[in-house]
Amino acid sequence: MYPSEHVHEHERGLSEQHMRPPPPADRRADFPHLSEMQTRWNDNDVYGHVNNVVYYAYFDTVINRYLIDHGGLEIEASSVIGVCVESQCRYLESIAFPDRLEAGLRVGRLGTSSARYEIGIFKEEQLCAIGHFVHVFVDRATRKPAPMPERVRTALASLIR
Amino acid sequence: MYPSEHVHEHERGLSEQHMRPPPPADRRADFPHLSEMQTRWNDNDVYGHVNNVVYYAYFDTVINRYLIDHGGLEIEASSVIGVCVESQCRYLESIAFPDRLEAGLRVGRLGTSSARYEIGIFKEEQLCAIGHFVHVFVDRATRKPAPMPERVRTALASLIR
Amino acid sequence: MYPSEHVHEHERGLSEQHMRPPPPADRRADFPHLSEMQTRWNDNDVYGHVNNVVYYAYFDTVINRYLIDHGGLEIEASSVIGVCVESQCRYLESIAFPDRLEAGLRVGRLGTSSARYEIGIFKEEQLCAIGHFVHVFVDRATRKPAPMPERVRTALASLIR
């Protein structure tokens, strides 16, 4: 129902061929952390599928939940917090409420005060969307970059692939 | 308050320098279409600024409103609809409810059945975020790519920069 | 397109007659404060109209914007903040993106540390939804009720009808 495969076929044509790279083939096993992701009624937009905006709410949720559960992030209290400076998503297969999804999380690059996450949205074994999200860790008060806490670094290092 | 400028400075350092390209310098005049964008109370997240997810709702809104007003898109009736296959955003300066924003829209590439939009989010003259959004136009019923209607093409062609 | 008037007719029947009170007849002039409210693409749900949830985002926005503009509320700094303890909405006529709406605001009851707002959502002269929202003002740190600041009280008193 979703245009992706047709699009890629179609884009072999001259005029639009360079518009997007070939679709990724990541599997669930390519993500060291997987988390169930519930859909909601109003995730669906007027065309009957999860709206493109909502995928980023899934990204935000799997990342921050991991940081809370494994990296000791305290939303209200931590002196160093992660601020999003870039995000991106490619939509491969449509999904819709009431689908039950999984969000896969891995870390593509880990700096002193920044991390690049890669997120895959799966419906069973099918990769439906893939994207990335860059956090810069900053001092909560000054909003200047600050080294991420050691516990965050350890938690994120275990997700590097 | 937002880490962008500090980050860029910071990223001149060795370890993280290649993480992101230099910040763009687009101005309002670089976007042929500009539309006011209201913020809402719950656009702000727990850190006091518009959540990264919400920018994509601004993107969606400026694009579809343009297609409705200028391209004859009828959400409920058009036989060819635009489906998002990719989106991306870079966050440069923080914004917060109750800021009044403007979304600038231009078209970066126009194919037979696809369009790549570029969107800038401005607070007065300040570029706060910039991103892109790729629509593939599909037959509403089959969801296979279809040439965009002539009226849509004309409307989008006038936004090419 | 919306069931309200038919419903009310229908509900004159025996079995469902007591389900809801008669539809209100409030006009724009019954609200001392009116504020434009933009719709967004993903306000619409799969049935093609603004989702019932979203109306409460309009309520939140018109109330807090008024408190910021007229009552001196500083989201990040005020020591006394308003917390919602009850909200309600009746949906009378459907609305849909890209409608341009107005939210009317008045105060129905003003206590020492609480206020009951009444909000009407209008499309031109047509009342499309009406609801209420109760704020209890609390100390930001302890979350115990606190008298609302004098400037808030004055601002809200001017909205009593």
Place this chain on the structure above:
Amino acid sequence: MYPSEHVHEHERGLSEQHMRPPPPADRRADFPHLSEMQTRWNDNDVYGHVNNVVYYAYFDTVINRYLIDHGGLEIEASSVIGVCVESQCRYLESIAFPDRLEAGLRVGRLGTSSARYEIGIFKEEQLCAIGHFVHVFVDRATRKPAPMPERVRTALASLIR
């Protein structure tokens, strides 16, 4: 942290005593259907708790998921659909991402073409919010009230308390 109990105490005072009824004491066992409800990062607003608007997304989700799973509702195809004509919520105890919640669902009144649902939001055994939601079932095309399908009626009848 939430003002409810203090408020009720406080409201024993003269001026605000009649503002709200006493807090309900419903338990999980008072709801014949219970469904897990995940919170998301951006459910939290600037005050650090789930925004009042979001509770209605939980309501929508537990109701429609029940109708799909047990009442045969097909979002894209059913000729009779449920349209919300009224909703209401009382907020008793604050909740916040990443809390794991349960939504309890029961039916308070079942008419020929309408249903009144009652929903409780629980964090473990604690009732955090309670509200109602009225669906009028309508013909998808004409939007006039229509008797709910027999399978929906049966599913909802089993939730009457």
